[in-house]
Amino acid sequence: MTQRDASVETIQQEMTAFARRARATAARMHPELSLVSYTLLAHLDDQQGCRATDLAAHYYLDKSTVSRQIAALEKLGFVERRIDPDDHRVQVLHPTAEGAQVLANVTASRRQAFHERLADWGEEDLDRFASYLVRYNAAQEKLG
Amino acid sequence: MTQRDASVETIQQEMTAFARRARATAARMHPELSLVSYTLLAHLDDQQGCRATDLAAHYYLDKSTVSRQIAALEKLGFVERRIDPDDHRVQVLHPTAEGAQVLANVTASRRQAFHERLADWGEEDLDRFASYLVRYNAAQEKLG
DNA sequence: ACGCCACGTTGTACTGTACAACTAGTTTCC
DNA sequence: GGAAACTAGTTGTACAGTACAACGTGGCGT
CATH class of the missing domain: 1.20.5 (Single alpha-helices involved in coiled-coils or other helix-helix interfaces)
Structure with missing residues (x-):
């Protein structure tokens, strides 16, 4: 080998x-927020709102899966739907104030966990590791 | 930042x-072989057989989860149980010939997929990426 | 206007998982 | 030698996440 x-x-x-x-x-x-919910909510926050279809496309999830995840997040009061006035089929999804708050907490705590795990890494190694991961994931995306 | x-x-x-x-x-x-089944079967192959409890400990899975996964693999004819003659509670699990064959196929195909994804990487980058991942996972293991 | 397409929901089914209760062997220790 | 404590594994139950198929409803093109 x-x-x-x-x-x-x-x-x-x-x-x-x-x-x-x-x-x-x-x-x-x-x-309080599973990995999937977290990811979806973070995307909404990041994109300043988007459609369920966009989430499905971006995360390779079935639209029914997204529909249910969003329904759960709505029930928790973390997401709200705004019907697009130009196209009544479309719901633009946004984090609520509470959703944004929970998201911020989880993000902070995740970030801290990652910082701890990477605490003894040198600057250069961190930087290289990050770019390798980006490169790897980009390749995966391209090849399926 | x-x-x-x-x-x-x-x-x-x-x-x-x-x-x-x-x-x-x-x-x-x-x-034909989910990620979890694959992982468990690969471990059996690698270890030349082990107990359900060992799998559970190694992969942080509940023993009931392992029990069901193994039951499924056994039903597929990929795993066999050998009762430990010294302790009749213990079943030492082994891949069957067929299980080993399927495992080898999946491993080969996974390996090829990874090779494709990493085809345009240089030797040195690959090596560094691999060692970063090891280091990262080791840290995670330590910190929970 | 009719048919087609896009967006989302709902019914259904399956996988992976945990926890708790249980059975059946094994070890300890009086 | 036998009761208590422990260990290995199974089974009941519940739940999350997921896909696929069928459907309703709204918009668009010809």
């Missing part, structure tokens, strides 16, 4: 290990 | 994005 094969193998194993754990870790840390 | 903060932010986002997609991607690529 070449060095190259060994690296690829490691990357595969480690990415897989990470993926397996991510949900459970997130759930333990933030029982 | 410092450079350091920005890097941490990116790492967080990209790891999260990856985690969200991993299961679905795995399911699309390998309908």
Whole structure:
């Protein structure tokens, strides 16, 4: 096995290990907002509102899945729907004030957890790791 | 925001994005063996057999979850149980010949997918990426 | 105006997961 | 030697997340 094969193998194993754990870790840390809900809410916040269809496309989720996730977030009072006056089929989704607040809390706590995990990393390593991940995910997106 | 903060932010986002997609991607690529089953079966293969409890501990899964996953793998004919003659509570789990074969196929195809995704990476970048992932996951393990 | 397309919801089914209660072996310790 | 405590695994139950298919409703093109 070449060095190259060994690296690829490691990357595969480690990415897989990470993926397996991510949900459970997130759930333990933030029982009030699952990883999926968090991601969707964060996207709404980031985009200053968007449609359910956009969320589905962006996250490769079925529209029914998004519909239910949003319904749950609405029930919690974290998201509100604004019917587009120009097209009554469309609902533009926005975080509520409360939703934005919860999101901010979870984001802060996630960020802190990541900072802790990465505390003893040097600047240069962090920077490189970040760019590798971006590159890797971009490639995955392209190849499916 | 410092450079350091920005890097941490990116790492967080990209790891999260990856985690969200991993299961679905795995399911699309390998309908015959889910990500979880694959992982468990691979561990059995790797360890030359182990107990259900060991799998649960290693993957932070409840023993009931492992029990059901193994039951499913057994039903598919991919795993067999051998009662430990010294302790009749214990079942040592092993991949069957067929299980090992399926595992080998999936592993090969996963490996190829990873190789494709990483095809245009240089040796040195691959190596560094791999070691960053190891380091990151090790830190996560330590801190919970 | 009719048919087609886009947006979203609802019915249904399945996977992965945890927790709690249970059964059945094993070890400890008096 | 036997009761209590422990360990391995299974089963009942519940729930989240997900997809697919069928549907309702609203807008658009010819």
